[in-house]
Amino acid sequence: MFPIESFHTPCSLEEALDLLQKTPCQALAGGTDILVKLRETLQAAHLIDISALPELCGLSLSPMGLLRLGANTTFAELVRAPLVSAHIPVLAEAAEQVAGPQIRNLATLGGNLCNGAVSADAAAPLLVLNAHLLLQSAAVKRRLPLSDWYKGPGKVALLPGELLLAVEIEAPGYSHVGAAYHKYAMRGAMDLATIGCAAGVRLGVSGPEQGCITEVRLAYTVAAPTPVRCPKAEAAALSIVAGRVPSPDLIQQMLAAMAEAVPDDVQPRTSWRADKEFRMQIIQTLAQRVTLLATERAQLLSAVKNS
Amino acid sequence: MLKTIHCTVNGKAHTLDVDIRASLLEALRAAGFTGAKQSCGVGECGACTVLIDDQPVNSCLYLAVRAEGKHIRTVEGECQNALSPIQNALLEAGAVQCGFCTPGIVMSATAVIEQSTSPLSPTQIRHSMAGNLCRCTGYEPIVRAIQNCQELGSHAPQGPCQGE
Numbered sequence: 302m303f304p305i306e307s308f309h310t311p312c313s314l315e316e317a318l319d320l321l322q323k324t325p326c327q328a329l330a331g332g333t334d335i336l337v338k339l340r341e342t343l344q345a346a347h348l349i350d351i352s353a354l355p356e357l358c359g360l361s362l363s364p365m366g367l368l369r370l371g372a373n374t375t376f377a378e379l380v381r382a383p384l385v386s387a388h389i390p391v392l393a394e395a396a397e398q399v400a401g402p403q404i405r406n407l408a409t410l411g412g413n414l415c416n417g418a419v420s421a422d423a424a425a426p427l428l429v430l431n432a433h434l435l436l437q438s439a440a441v442k443r444r445l446p447l448s449d450w451y452k453g454p455g456k457v458a459l460l461p462g463e464l465l466l467a468v469e470i471e472a473p474g475y476s477h478v479g480a481a482y483h484k485y486a487m488r489g490a491m492d493l494a495t496i497g498c499a500a501g502v503r504l505g506v507s508g509p510e511q512g513c514i515t516e517v518r519l520a521y522t523v524a525a526p527t528p529v530r531c532p533k534a535e536a537a538a539l540s541i542v543a544g545r546v547p548s549p550d551l552i553q554q555m556l557a558a559m560a561e562a563v564p565d566d567v568q569p570r571t572s573w574r575a576d577k578e579f580r581m582q583i584i585q586t587l588a589q590r591v592t593l594l595a596t597e598r599a600q601l602l603s604a605v606k607n608s
Numbered sequence: 609m610l611k612t613i614h615c616t617v618n619g620k621a622h623t624l625d626v627d628i629r630a631s632l633l634e635a636l637r638a639a640g641f642t643g644a645k646q647s648c649g650v651g652e653c654g655a656c657t658v659l660i661d662d663q664p665v666n667s668c669l670y671l672a673v674r675a676e677g678k679h680i681r682t683v684e685g686e687c688q689n690a691l692s693p694i695q696n697a698l699l700e701a702g703a704v705q706c707g708f709c710t711p712g713i714v715m716s717a718t719a720v721i722e723q724s725t726s727p728l729s730p731t732q733i734r735h736s737m738a739g740n741l742c743r744c745t746g747y748e749p750i751v752r753a754i755q756n757c758q759e760l761g762s763h764a765p766q767g768p769c770q771g772e
Contacts, residue, residue, distance in 0.1 A: 302627065302629040302631075303629050303630075303631070303671070304629070305629045305671075307628070308609075308673055310673075332669060332670065332674075333666075333669050336671070337650045337651065337669065340649055340650055350673075350674065377663065400739070401654070401740075402716065402719075402736060402737075402738065402739045403651065403654060403664045403665050403666045403716070403739040404651055404666065404669075404739065406663045406664060406665050407669065407670065489734075489738065490735065490738030491739065
């Protein structure tokens with residue numbers, strides 16, 4: 302038995318937000334983090350089941366190219382969704398590496414972000430896709446860049462009474478972007494990342510920038526107290542390749558510059574999983590390896606589109 | 609506090625009065641479906657795996673009250689008059705030792721067999737079975753059993769069900 306004092310099943314988003322505002326309730330989506338925490342505590346919880354609220358469910362693409370991923374989307378659904386594999390396959394790549402099949406069938410994208418875990422597999426890919434979060438309370442609806450979401454280990458910018466409705470990704474976040482994710486972990490499954498790394502590379506599609514790298518994005522999990530983007534490594538990359546057609550030599554120079562700059566973007570720590578020196582080694586190695594894969598994917602994308 | 613839920617277990621309609629604090633695993637076991645096992649209790653071992661609407665989940669991390677309207681399958685339902693093809697394949701491959709993980713293995717493997725459109729490689733099978741721990745067999749016979757079952761398709765010989 303879990304220490305649960307009350308269990309509410311609101312019929313509408315309004316009812317759920319009203320309950321969240323008036324009572325010290327916790328929203329329950331997949332439950333795979335919350336119930337594990339409840340096993341370890343004696344303090345009874347008041348739970349609100351948000352899993353059936355339509356505003357939090359489903360995936361869509363607007364005519365303007367805005368991708369909307371409902372917070373209740375499970376990792377298994379992300380792996381299977383045609384919309385994800387067509388536009389943001391890097392998220393499916395990360396989703397497939399979360400825990401094991403049984404957890405992926407329950408655990409949700411929204412839960413993964415609201416939990417605030419520094420190892421959240423969804424965080425690094427969404428950071429390089431410039432994702433935004435759609436949040437709503439009884440009084441206010443707001444939109445927040447994911448880069449402003451994390452406040453500390455296990456701490457996020459979710460206000461009391463607020464629900465995460467959806468993750469939104471605008472077209473510039475994913476179109477003409479090749480992206481990749483690598484989870485460095487001790488086991489092939491059922492493990493948290495020792496370091497998670499995502500990279501995104503955007504190629505110019507027309508004019509003088511056609512075929513040139515116009516953006517390099519790099520993000521990590523477990524490399525700092527929160528998931529982080531790496532502005533210094535990204536700037537170092539662009540200082541080498543901006544405005545030039547990337548030859549294999551130039552790409553190698555770019556990767557070397559990123560590996561050199563990235564230590565200033567991160568603060569890995571020592572834990573039982575790994576020492577900070579080892580983590581730094583992985584961070585520098587993955588900066589190169591994952592960005593190279595993202596670059597190759599971006600080039601492949603543009604080759605397919607131009608053929 | 610009790611709440612009444614309506615669901616099907618192994619194809620039969622059930623009305624269960626469940627404690628809001630209970631996991632689906634606890635509710636199933638209280639209702640006599642003791643095939644699924646309580647082990648780690650935190651979703652790491654897979655011994656409690658059941659299928660909800662044909663998807664494997666850890667029933668220890670699923671509140672019983674959320675099973676309203678769901679179709680639940682447990683290991684008891686896989687053995688109707690004879691062993692299911694995957695049960696038979698596990699038996700043939702010697703993939704059962706102490707047997708504690710086996711109900712969960714059967715349910716995960718059943719989902720793998722039902723959902724794969726073409727035979728999976730050993731690597732893919734391991735990825736699909738990564739949520740089930742087995743401390744006896746070393747996994748090789750389990751992977752082999754699933755491979756054998758895929759190759760045989762539905763023509764697997766059916767052995768007698770124990771206790772029948």
